Amino acid sequence: MYREEIKVLDCTIRDGGLMNAWHFSDEYVKAVYDACVESGIDYMEIGYKSSEKAYSREEVGCWKFSDEKDIERIVGENNTSLKLSAMVDIGRIEPDDILPASDSLLDMIRVAAYVHQIDKAIWLADHCVEKGYEVSINLMAVSNVLERDLEEALEDVGKSKLPIFYLVDSFGSLYCEQVEGLIKKYQEFLPKKTIGVHMHNNMQLAFSNTITGIIQNANMLDATFLGIGRGAGNCPLELLLSFLKNPKYKIRPILGVIQEYMLDMQKEIDWGYHIPYLITGSMNQHPRSAMKWMNSEEKDDFAAFFSQMNEKGDL
Amino acid sequence: MYREEIKVLDCTIRDGGLMNAWHFSDEYVKAVYDACVESGIDYMEIGYKSSEKAYSREEVGCWKFSDEKDIERIVGENNTSLKLSAMVDIGRIEPDDILPASDSLLDMIRVAAYVHQIDKAIWLADHCVEKGYEVSINLMAVSNVLERDLEEALEDVGKSKLPIFYLVDSFGSLYCEQVEGLIKKYQEFLPKKTIGVHMHNNMQLAFSNTITGIIQNANMLDATFLGIGRGAGNCPLELLLSFLKNPKYKIRPILGVIQEYMLDMQKEIDWGYHIPYLITGSMNQHPRSAMKWMNSEEKDDFAAFFSQMNEKGDL
Numbered sequence: 001m002y003r004e005e006i007k008v009l010d011c012t013i014r015d016g017g018l019m020n021a022w023h024f025s026d027e028y029v030k031a032v033y034d035a036c037v038e039s040g041i042d043y044m045e046i047g048y049k050s051s052e053k054a055y056s057r058e059e060v061g062c063w064k065f066s067d068e069k070d071i072e073r074i075v076g077e078n079n080t081s082l083k084l085s086a087m088v089d090i091g092r093i094e095p096d097d098i099l100p101a102s103d104s105l106l107d108m109i110r111v112a113a114y115v116h117q118i119d120k121a122i123w124l125a126d127h128c129v130e131k132g133y134e135v136s137i138n139l140m141a142v143s144n145v146l147e148r149d150l151e152e153a154l155e156d157v158g159k160s161k162l163p164i165f166y167l168v169d170s171f172g173s174l175y176c177e178q179v180e181g182l183i184k185k186y187q188e189f190l191p192k193k194t195i196g197v198h199m200h201n202n203m204q205l206a207f208s209n210t211i212t213g214i215i216q217n218a219n220m221l222d223a224t225f226l227g228i229g230r231g232a233g234n235c236p237l238e239l240l241l242s243f244l245k246n247p248k249y250k251i252r253p254i255l256g257v258i259q260e261y262m263l264d265m266q267k268e269i270d271w272g273y274h275i276p277y278l279i280t281g282s283m284n285q286h287p288r289s290a291m292k293w294m295n296s297e298e299k300d301d302f303a304a305f306f307s308q309m310n311e312k313g314d315l
Numbered sequence: 316m317y318r319e320e321i322k323v324l325d326c327t328i329r330d331g332g333l334m335n336a337w338h339f340s341d342e343y344v345k346a347v348y349d350a351c352v353e354s355g356i357d358y359m360e361i362g363y364k365s366s367e368k369a370y371s372r373e374e375v376g377c378w379k380f381s382d383e384k385d386i387e388r389i390v391g392e393n394n395t396s397l398k399l400s401a402m403v404d405i406g407r408i409e410p411d412d413i414l415p416a417s418d419s420l421l422d423m424i425r426v427a428a429y430v431h432q433i434d435k436a437i438w439l440a441d442h443c444v445e446k447g448y449e450v451s452i453n454l455m456a457v458s459n460v461l462e463r464d465l466e467e468a469l470e471d472v473g474k475s476k477l478p479i480f481y482l483v484d485s486f487g488s489l490y491c492e493q494v495e496g497l498i499k500k501y502q503e504f505l506p507k508k509t510i511g512v513h514m515h516n517n518m519q520l521a522f523s524n525t526i527t528g529i530i531q532n533a534n535m536l537d538a539t540f541l542g543i544g545r546g547a548g549n550c551p552l553e554l555l556l557s558f559l560k561n562p563k564y565k566i567r568p569i570l571g572v573i574q575e576y577m578l579d580m581q582k583e584i585d586w587g588y589h590i591p592y593l594i595t596g597s598m599n600q601h602p603r604s605a606m607k608w609m610n611s612e613e614k615d616d617f618a619a620f621f622s623q624m625n626e627k628g629d630l
Contacts, residue, residue, distance in 0.1 A: 176491070258590065
């Protein structure tokens, strides 16, 4: 599967950090960075950019803020072909917190937004375009958005300067036919924009849904080392690279980081396919209740979680 | 996704037994059987039928032979709607070892065969049809079969009495477009036969490939509790039932067995997605070298396994 336009974005630190409040060692972040460079990955999302007022540094690690000095500590001047990205959440960042791109090690800003925040997201995205960044909007939880609300949002996005728009399966609840239908709709409303895909693995469909995205001409593909990410995690980068067959991508450096760091990490951070994530995913629910269950003493009582989620009937 | 013709076949004991030489406790086999009955599963494949000459009882458990007395110990007279199946391998069974269906607790015999064995498989399948069984041929390793050999085999199968023919992804190497193409070919050559799918999870595609099968009108679907099976395992039954939305299937009994037996079992038997299985799957290789690696002291040195498998170049 070779298509020159395809770009791969690693979001190991940003999305994986949702599982450990971004308390990664510098050594690990550097290993991920080095492997991304060596593997020919196009973008690495190193964290969120957030306002200091939005989170306490006692609770979250530095990649929730992604200050320039922290990024520089890992990447130096980043004289590589790897571009760096950070994600921003609407309402958790002040526009002035974002430096002009010429003063930043970041090349891309991705704006995460729910559909009711789309106007704010477009404003912020255009603001970042003007500051010189590559920019995307990642519309979250689209599996719960009504058709008319989605179309109104897409019409507004279509009028913006934004170059990239993402299909995000926040709940890990989309099946291949839904992915295909949504991408076709995005392309219909946004014919000149690049479409990206960010999939979750609640139903072991993150990789296959990413392939469906590729078949439908999505050209920005999110993935993480060994699929680390919130709850059931993301599309595993090693699987994606093995599929793409693009000679510019190398899988071996990714395997090196997985064996050196992530097998031990798996003993501390329990991401991946677990029954509670399947239950919320198949019910098109946010995984927060499954994550809470996975952190409780009853975590292995799947039937009880199933009953709690199904008070109204049987799955 | 509701289609009346769809039948689900659980092969937890038969395929899972490839990982522990069928040394399951009677209590566990009974729990799987009871859950299959309660969940409305259509078929349970309880093991292989093999000749006593083919294997030593000191090495393999009783489900490699599936004697009537062993089956009866678990299911009694099986006065339920669950049908029982056993698999036979060409060359490991004598036709006379198979009782007439009227004298057996088994309802179905599935004949596993490589393409070069297809004539023997058709003979044995027809023999089992005559003895009163439902019968399938499961053509293994089709990802390595040349087009002309496959078409010749399908022509011969088309002339047989056999009612069911299976697409088997033995190496876990098929992507959705290949699954779609193969099922279309099977249907073209076998328009009157039911098509089944048996997928492996080397690239986390067992469930999504099963969905592709459903979309393409495959109506016999193999799955196992928590995906247990050889190497990376099979399509997880709990995912398949959550997708099918058929009111006759219940997911809760499956979850009960998973939490009561299989979380502990996972500590002993290491099936599921692991990097060596991805490597053989993406290279369209039999998983035996990955399984051997997973049982070696170097099991976590993925880069070394990758190098060993890629002496000729880079993936």
